[in-house]
Amino acid sequence: MPRLAVATRDDASLPASVDVVVVGGGLTGTSAAHELAIAGRSVLVLDAAAAGSGASSRNAGMVGRYLKYSFGELMEARGLDTAKSIFGEMQRVYEECIARIRDEGMDCALRMQGRVVGAVSPAHRERLYREWDLRGRHLGEAFRRLDEPRSEIGSRYYHGGVHIIDNAALQPALYADAMCRRAEAAGATIRSGCAVTGYVRERHGRFRVTTEHGNVVARDLIVATNGLTDARLPAFANRIAPINALMIATEELPGDVIASHWPQLRTYHDNRRNSNYMQVSPDGRRLVFGGRTGLHRSPTPQAAEALREEMIALFPALREVGLSHVWTGRCAVSADMFPHYGVSDGAHFALGYCFSGLAMAPYLGRRAARLLLDRDEGDSFFRHGALRPMPWLARQEALMPVIMRYYRWRDRPAPLAA
Template identity: 35%
Template sequence: MARELFADGYRMTPYWQDIAPKVTLPDLALPPETDVLIVGAGYTGLNAALQTAGEGLGTLVLDAEHPGWGCSLRNGGQLSTSLKPSFATLAKRYGKELATQLCQEAQASLDYMHALSREDGIEMGLREVGRFHGAHKPHLYRKLEQECAAGHPVWKTDTFMVPKAEMAAELGTDAYHGGIVFPHHCSVDVSAYHPSLLNKALASGARVKGACRVLSIERLATGFEVQTSEGTVRTGKVILATNGYSGALSPWHQRRIIPIGSYVIATEELPKETVDRLFPTDRVLSDTRKLVYYYRLSPDRKRVLFGGRVSLSETDPRNSALKLHRDMTALFPELATVKISHAWMGFVGYTFDTLMHAGEDDGLYFAGGYCGSGVGMASYLGMRIGQKATGLEKTPSAFERIPFPTRPLYTGTPWFLAPSVLVYRMRDRLGI
């Protein structure tokens, strides 16, 4: 039965990578020096490059794989205001003023994506489709109802509730006890965004080179010496833009970023009548589980893209695909015999405080730890640190002003992940 769930031509590569336009990079010999060297050619690095190259700084962007190989072409293409902690939690940690500024920048990340799409001509198929967030237990619906009534002290959410009796207008499943809609959340076409962003960075004057792994970064009296798999480059400034793929390049950051595997499947193409019945809207979708599902239709409304955290350890995507298919079928029994065309995984950069972070250490800039909300926030914080590297931005981001915590004994290998997932799985069953 497991073999029968995989379509002919099944691929263990992201659906987005299969359909994305191919960008041909110019042949580039590694220069001996540059003004700014950016490690990572994903959303963070390329948005930073738009700023530094746009201001005339010699900008070199290096990636260990081909640009976009990481989560920039592996994600679910969902946009929100990005923050996981509530305002009350943030205010308790940092005070109301800084909590407000964090929320304002979270909103700014969504606004920035609209600006990239509308004003900067970057193709991303951005649509304000809204998010339906389902309650998987009755008491969690009541909790969402209370949050909806209370509103948010910073954001104008315009949220509204969908009771179980009206679910058919939102989603063709009996698995939820109603839910809440965030009408300003958006979807993007992942296959369009990264190639368009890469072309924009190249047009701005940035030099981009793939298959060139950065091996070490050594601080000099002035600037840095960067060892790569193709030679050495001297640079005045370095921007680390590697997020969940940071590794041992910077031990300080490695101790603060937790790489967590997230898994996604794409179904084979579905009949239009099935799609219209199960997904009458084009919303992006999630639910109240701690081990959250995130899912949506493909931009052409022909496939379901269904993602989540389903493994206690990082495994072959083919194995996780069967678990995701089972969970998808629990929500939509009608899809039980639908086959899987693609299955893939990527590493989300998580943090111990569930917040993203940015900063600088005397010419070494970074942004990361997006906690699963990287499409908008990686783009925005990449832009902010790029501006900072140019010297134009003198005001620190709120995400630079909060402590970046680690934990004793953590050196980059999340040994605590398996027991944590088990605990969250139990909490999901109980709805706590």
């Protein structure tokens, strides 16, 4: 597992009452807590583990403007104006994330080096080019086609690709810790190692929140648990499906290997639904590589070796390189594959990031808090009164590998000509 920068905040005492309890101390919860605290509310953030130690700090560290649906898919399904509105909000999500880090001096190794998306077959290449032609024409996003992607990434795996000019990378554990400190500096209290075991809304409208260490009465409640939402929060557990993302980091690599394989130090992934993704670590010494999403429930040696073999298939020069770290991040998807925030039966929530959480989670956490304060700033595509129930089969974690293997088969790579 990676060494996390996130501090453990585990004071033994709990207040009898607060204005707001926030369940979950990741990027969503700490962003909401900051917004509430600067508005003068007393805020208690409760996390079953160390605050920020879930997918908020255990992710690929890639910041962009992405949903599970492409711009072209949304344009066909909902019309050009709606697609432009949704992606316009995604642009604001991205800009808010970058501005927060820069304006507040967050030390999280932010790098503005762009992203390369590779195509694993000729059909995928044409789909990728169509998508980015549409995004360039209707959204003004800057990119360039990579008919010969080896100029950007040293692998014969790809049939083409695009270089997206305005994309970022950061060190997610440092970012999660910075967000915790930011919330605390505003006056919020963060309590790690204090699992919420349930809550009830009492007749006067307040919430009685039960924990492993006692009860707290709160005027308001925000649920910000995303992939770690479970049966202890039954009103939300059947609304999203958890998915584990698996990542590895290599031992330190020679400088010439890095220069020949990832010369511009961008972030990289392919355009399959179950893709591989990677970046060189902020210190420029290791490759951080992810994939096999949903196929493994824990970072076992067998899971790590399977992902390592996928890395070697892309980069044969890494065959003799060992691994220094293996970890998973527990993400979540909603029934309609969009992130959402809102209020359901009095409880506010922000959940279901569908692998866009690094930028989206703080944004929706802030907006959920402003909704609670009656200060939400205008319309948002992501605001809903309640999440749709997730089909029972989709919530069965044991079946997730079957679904993901189907996507891997459907999107299987086509061999390049010799």
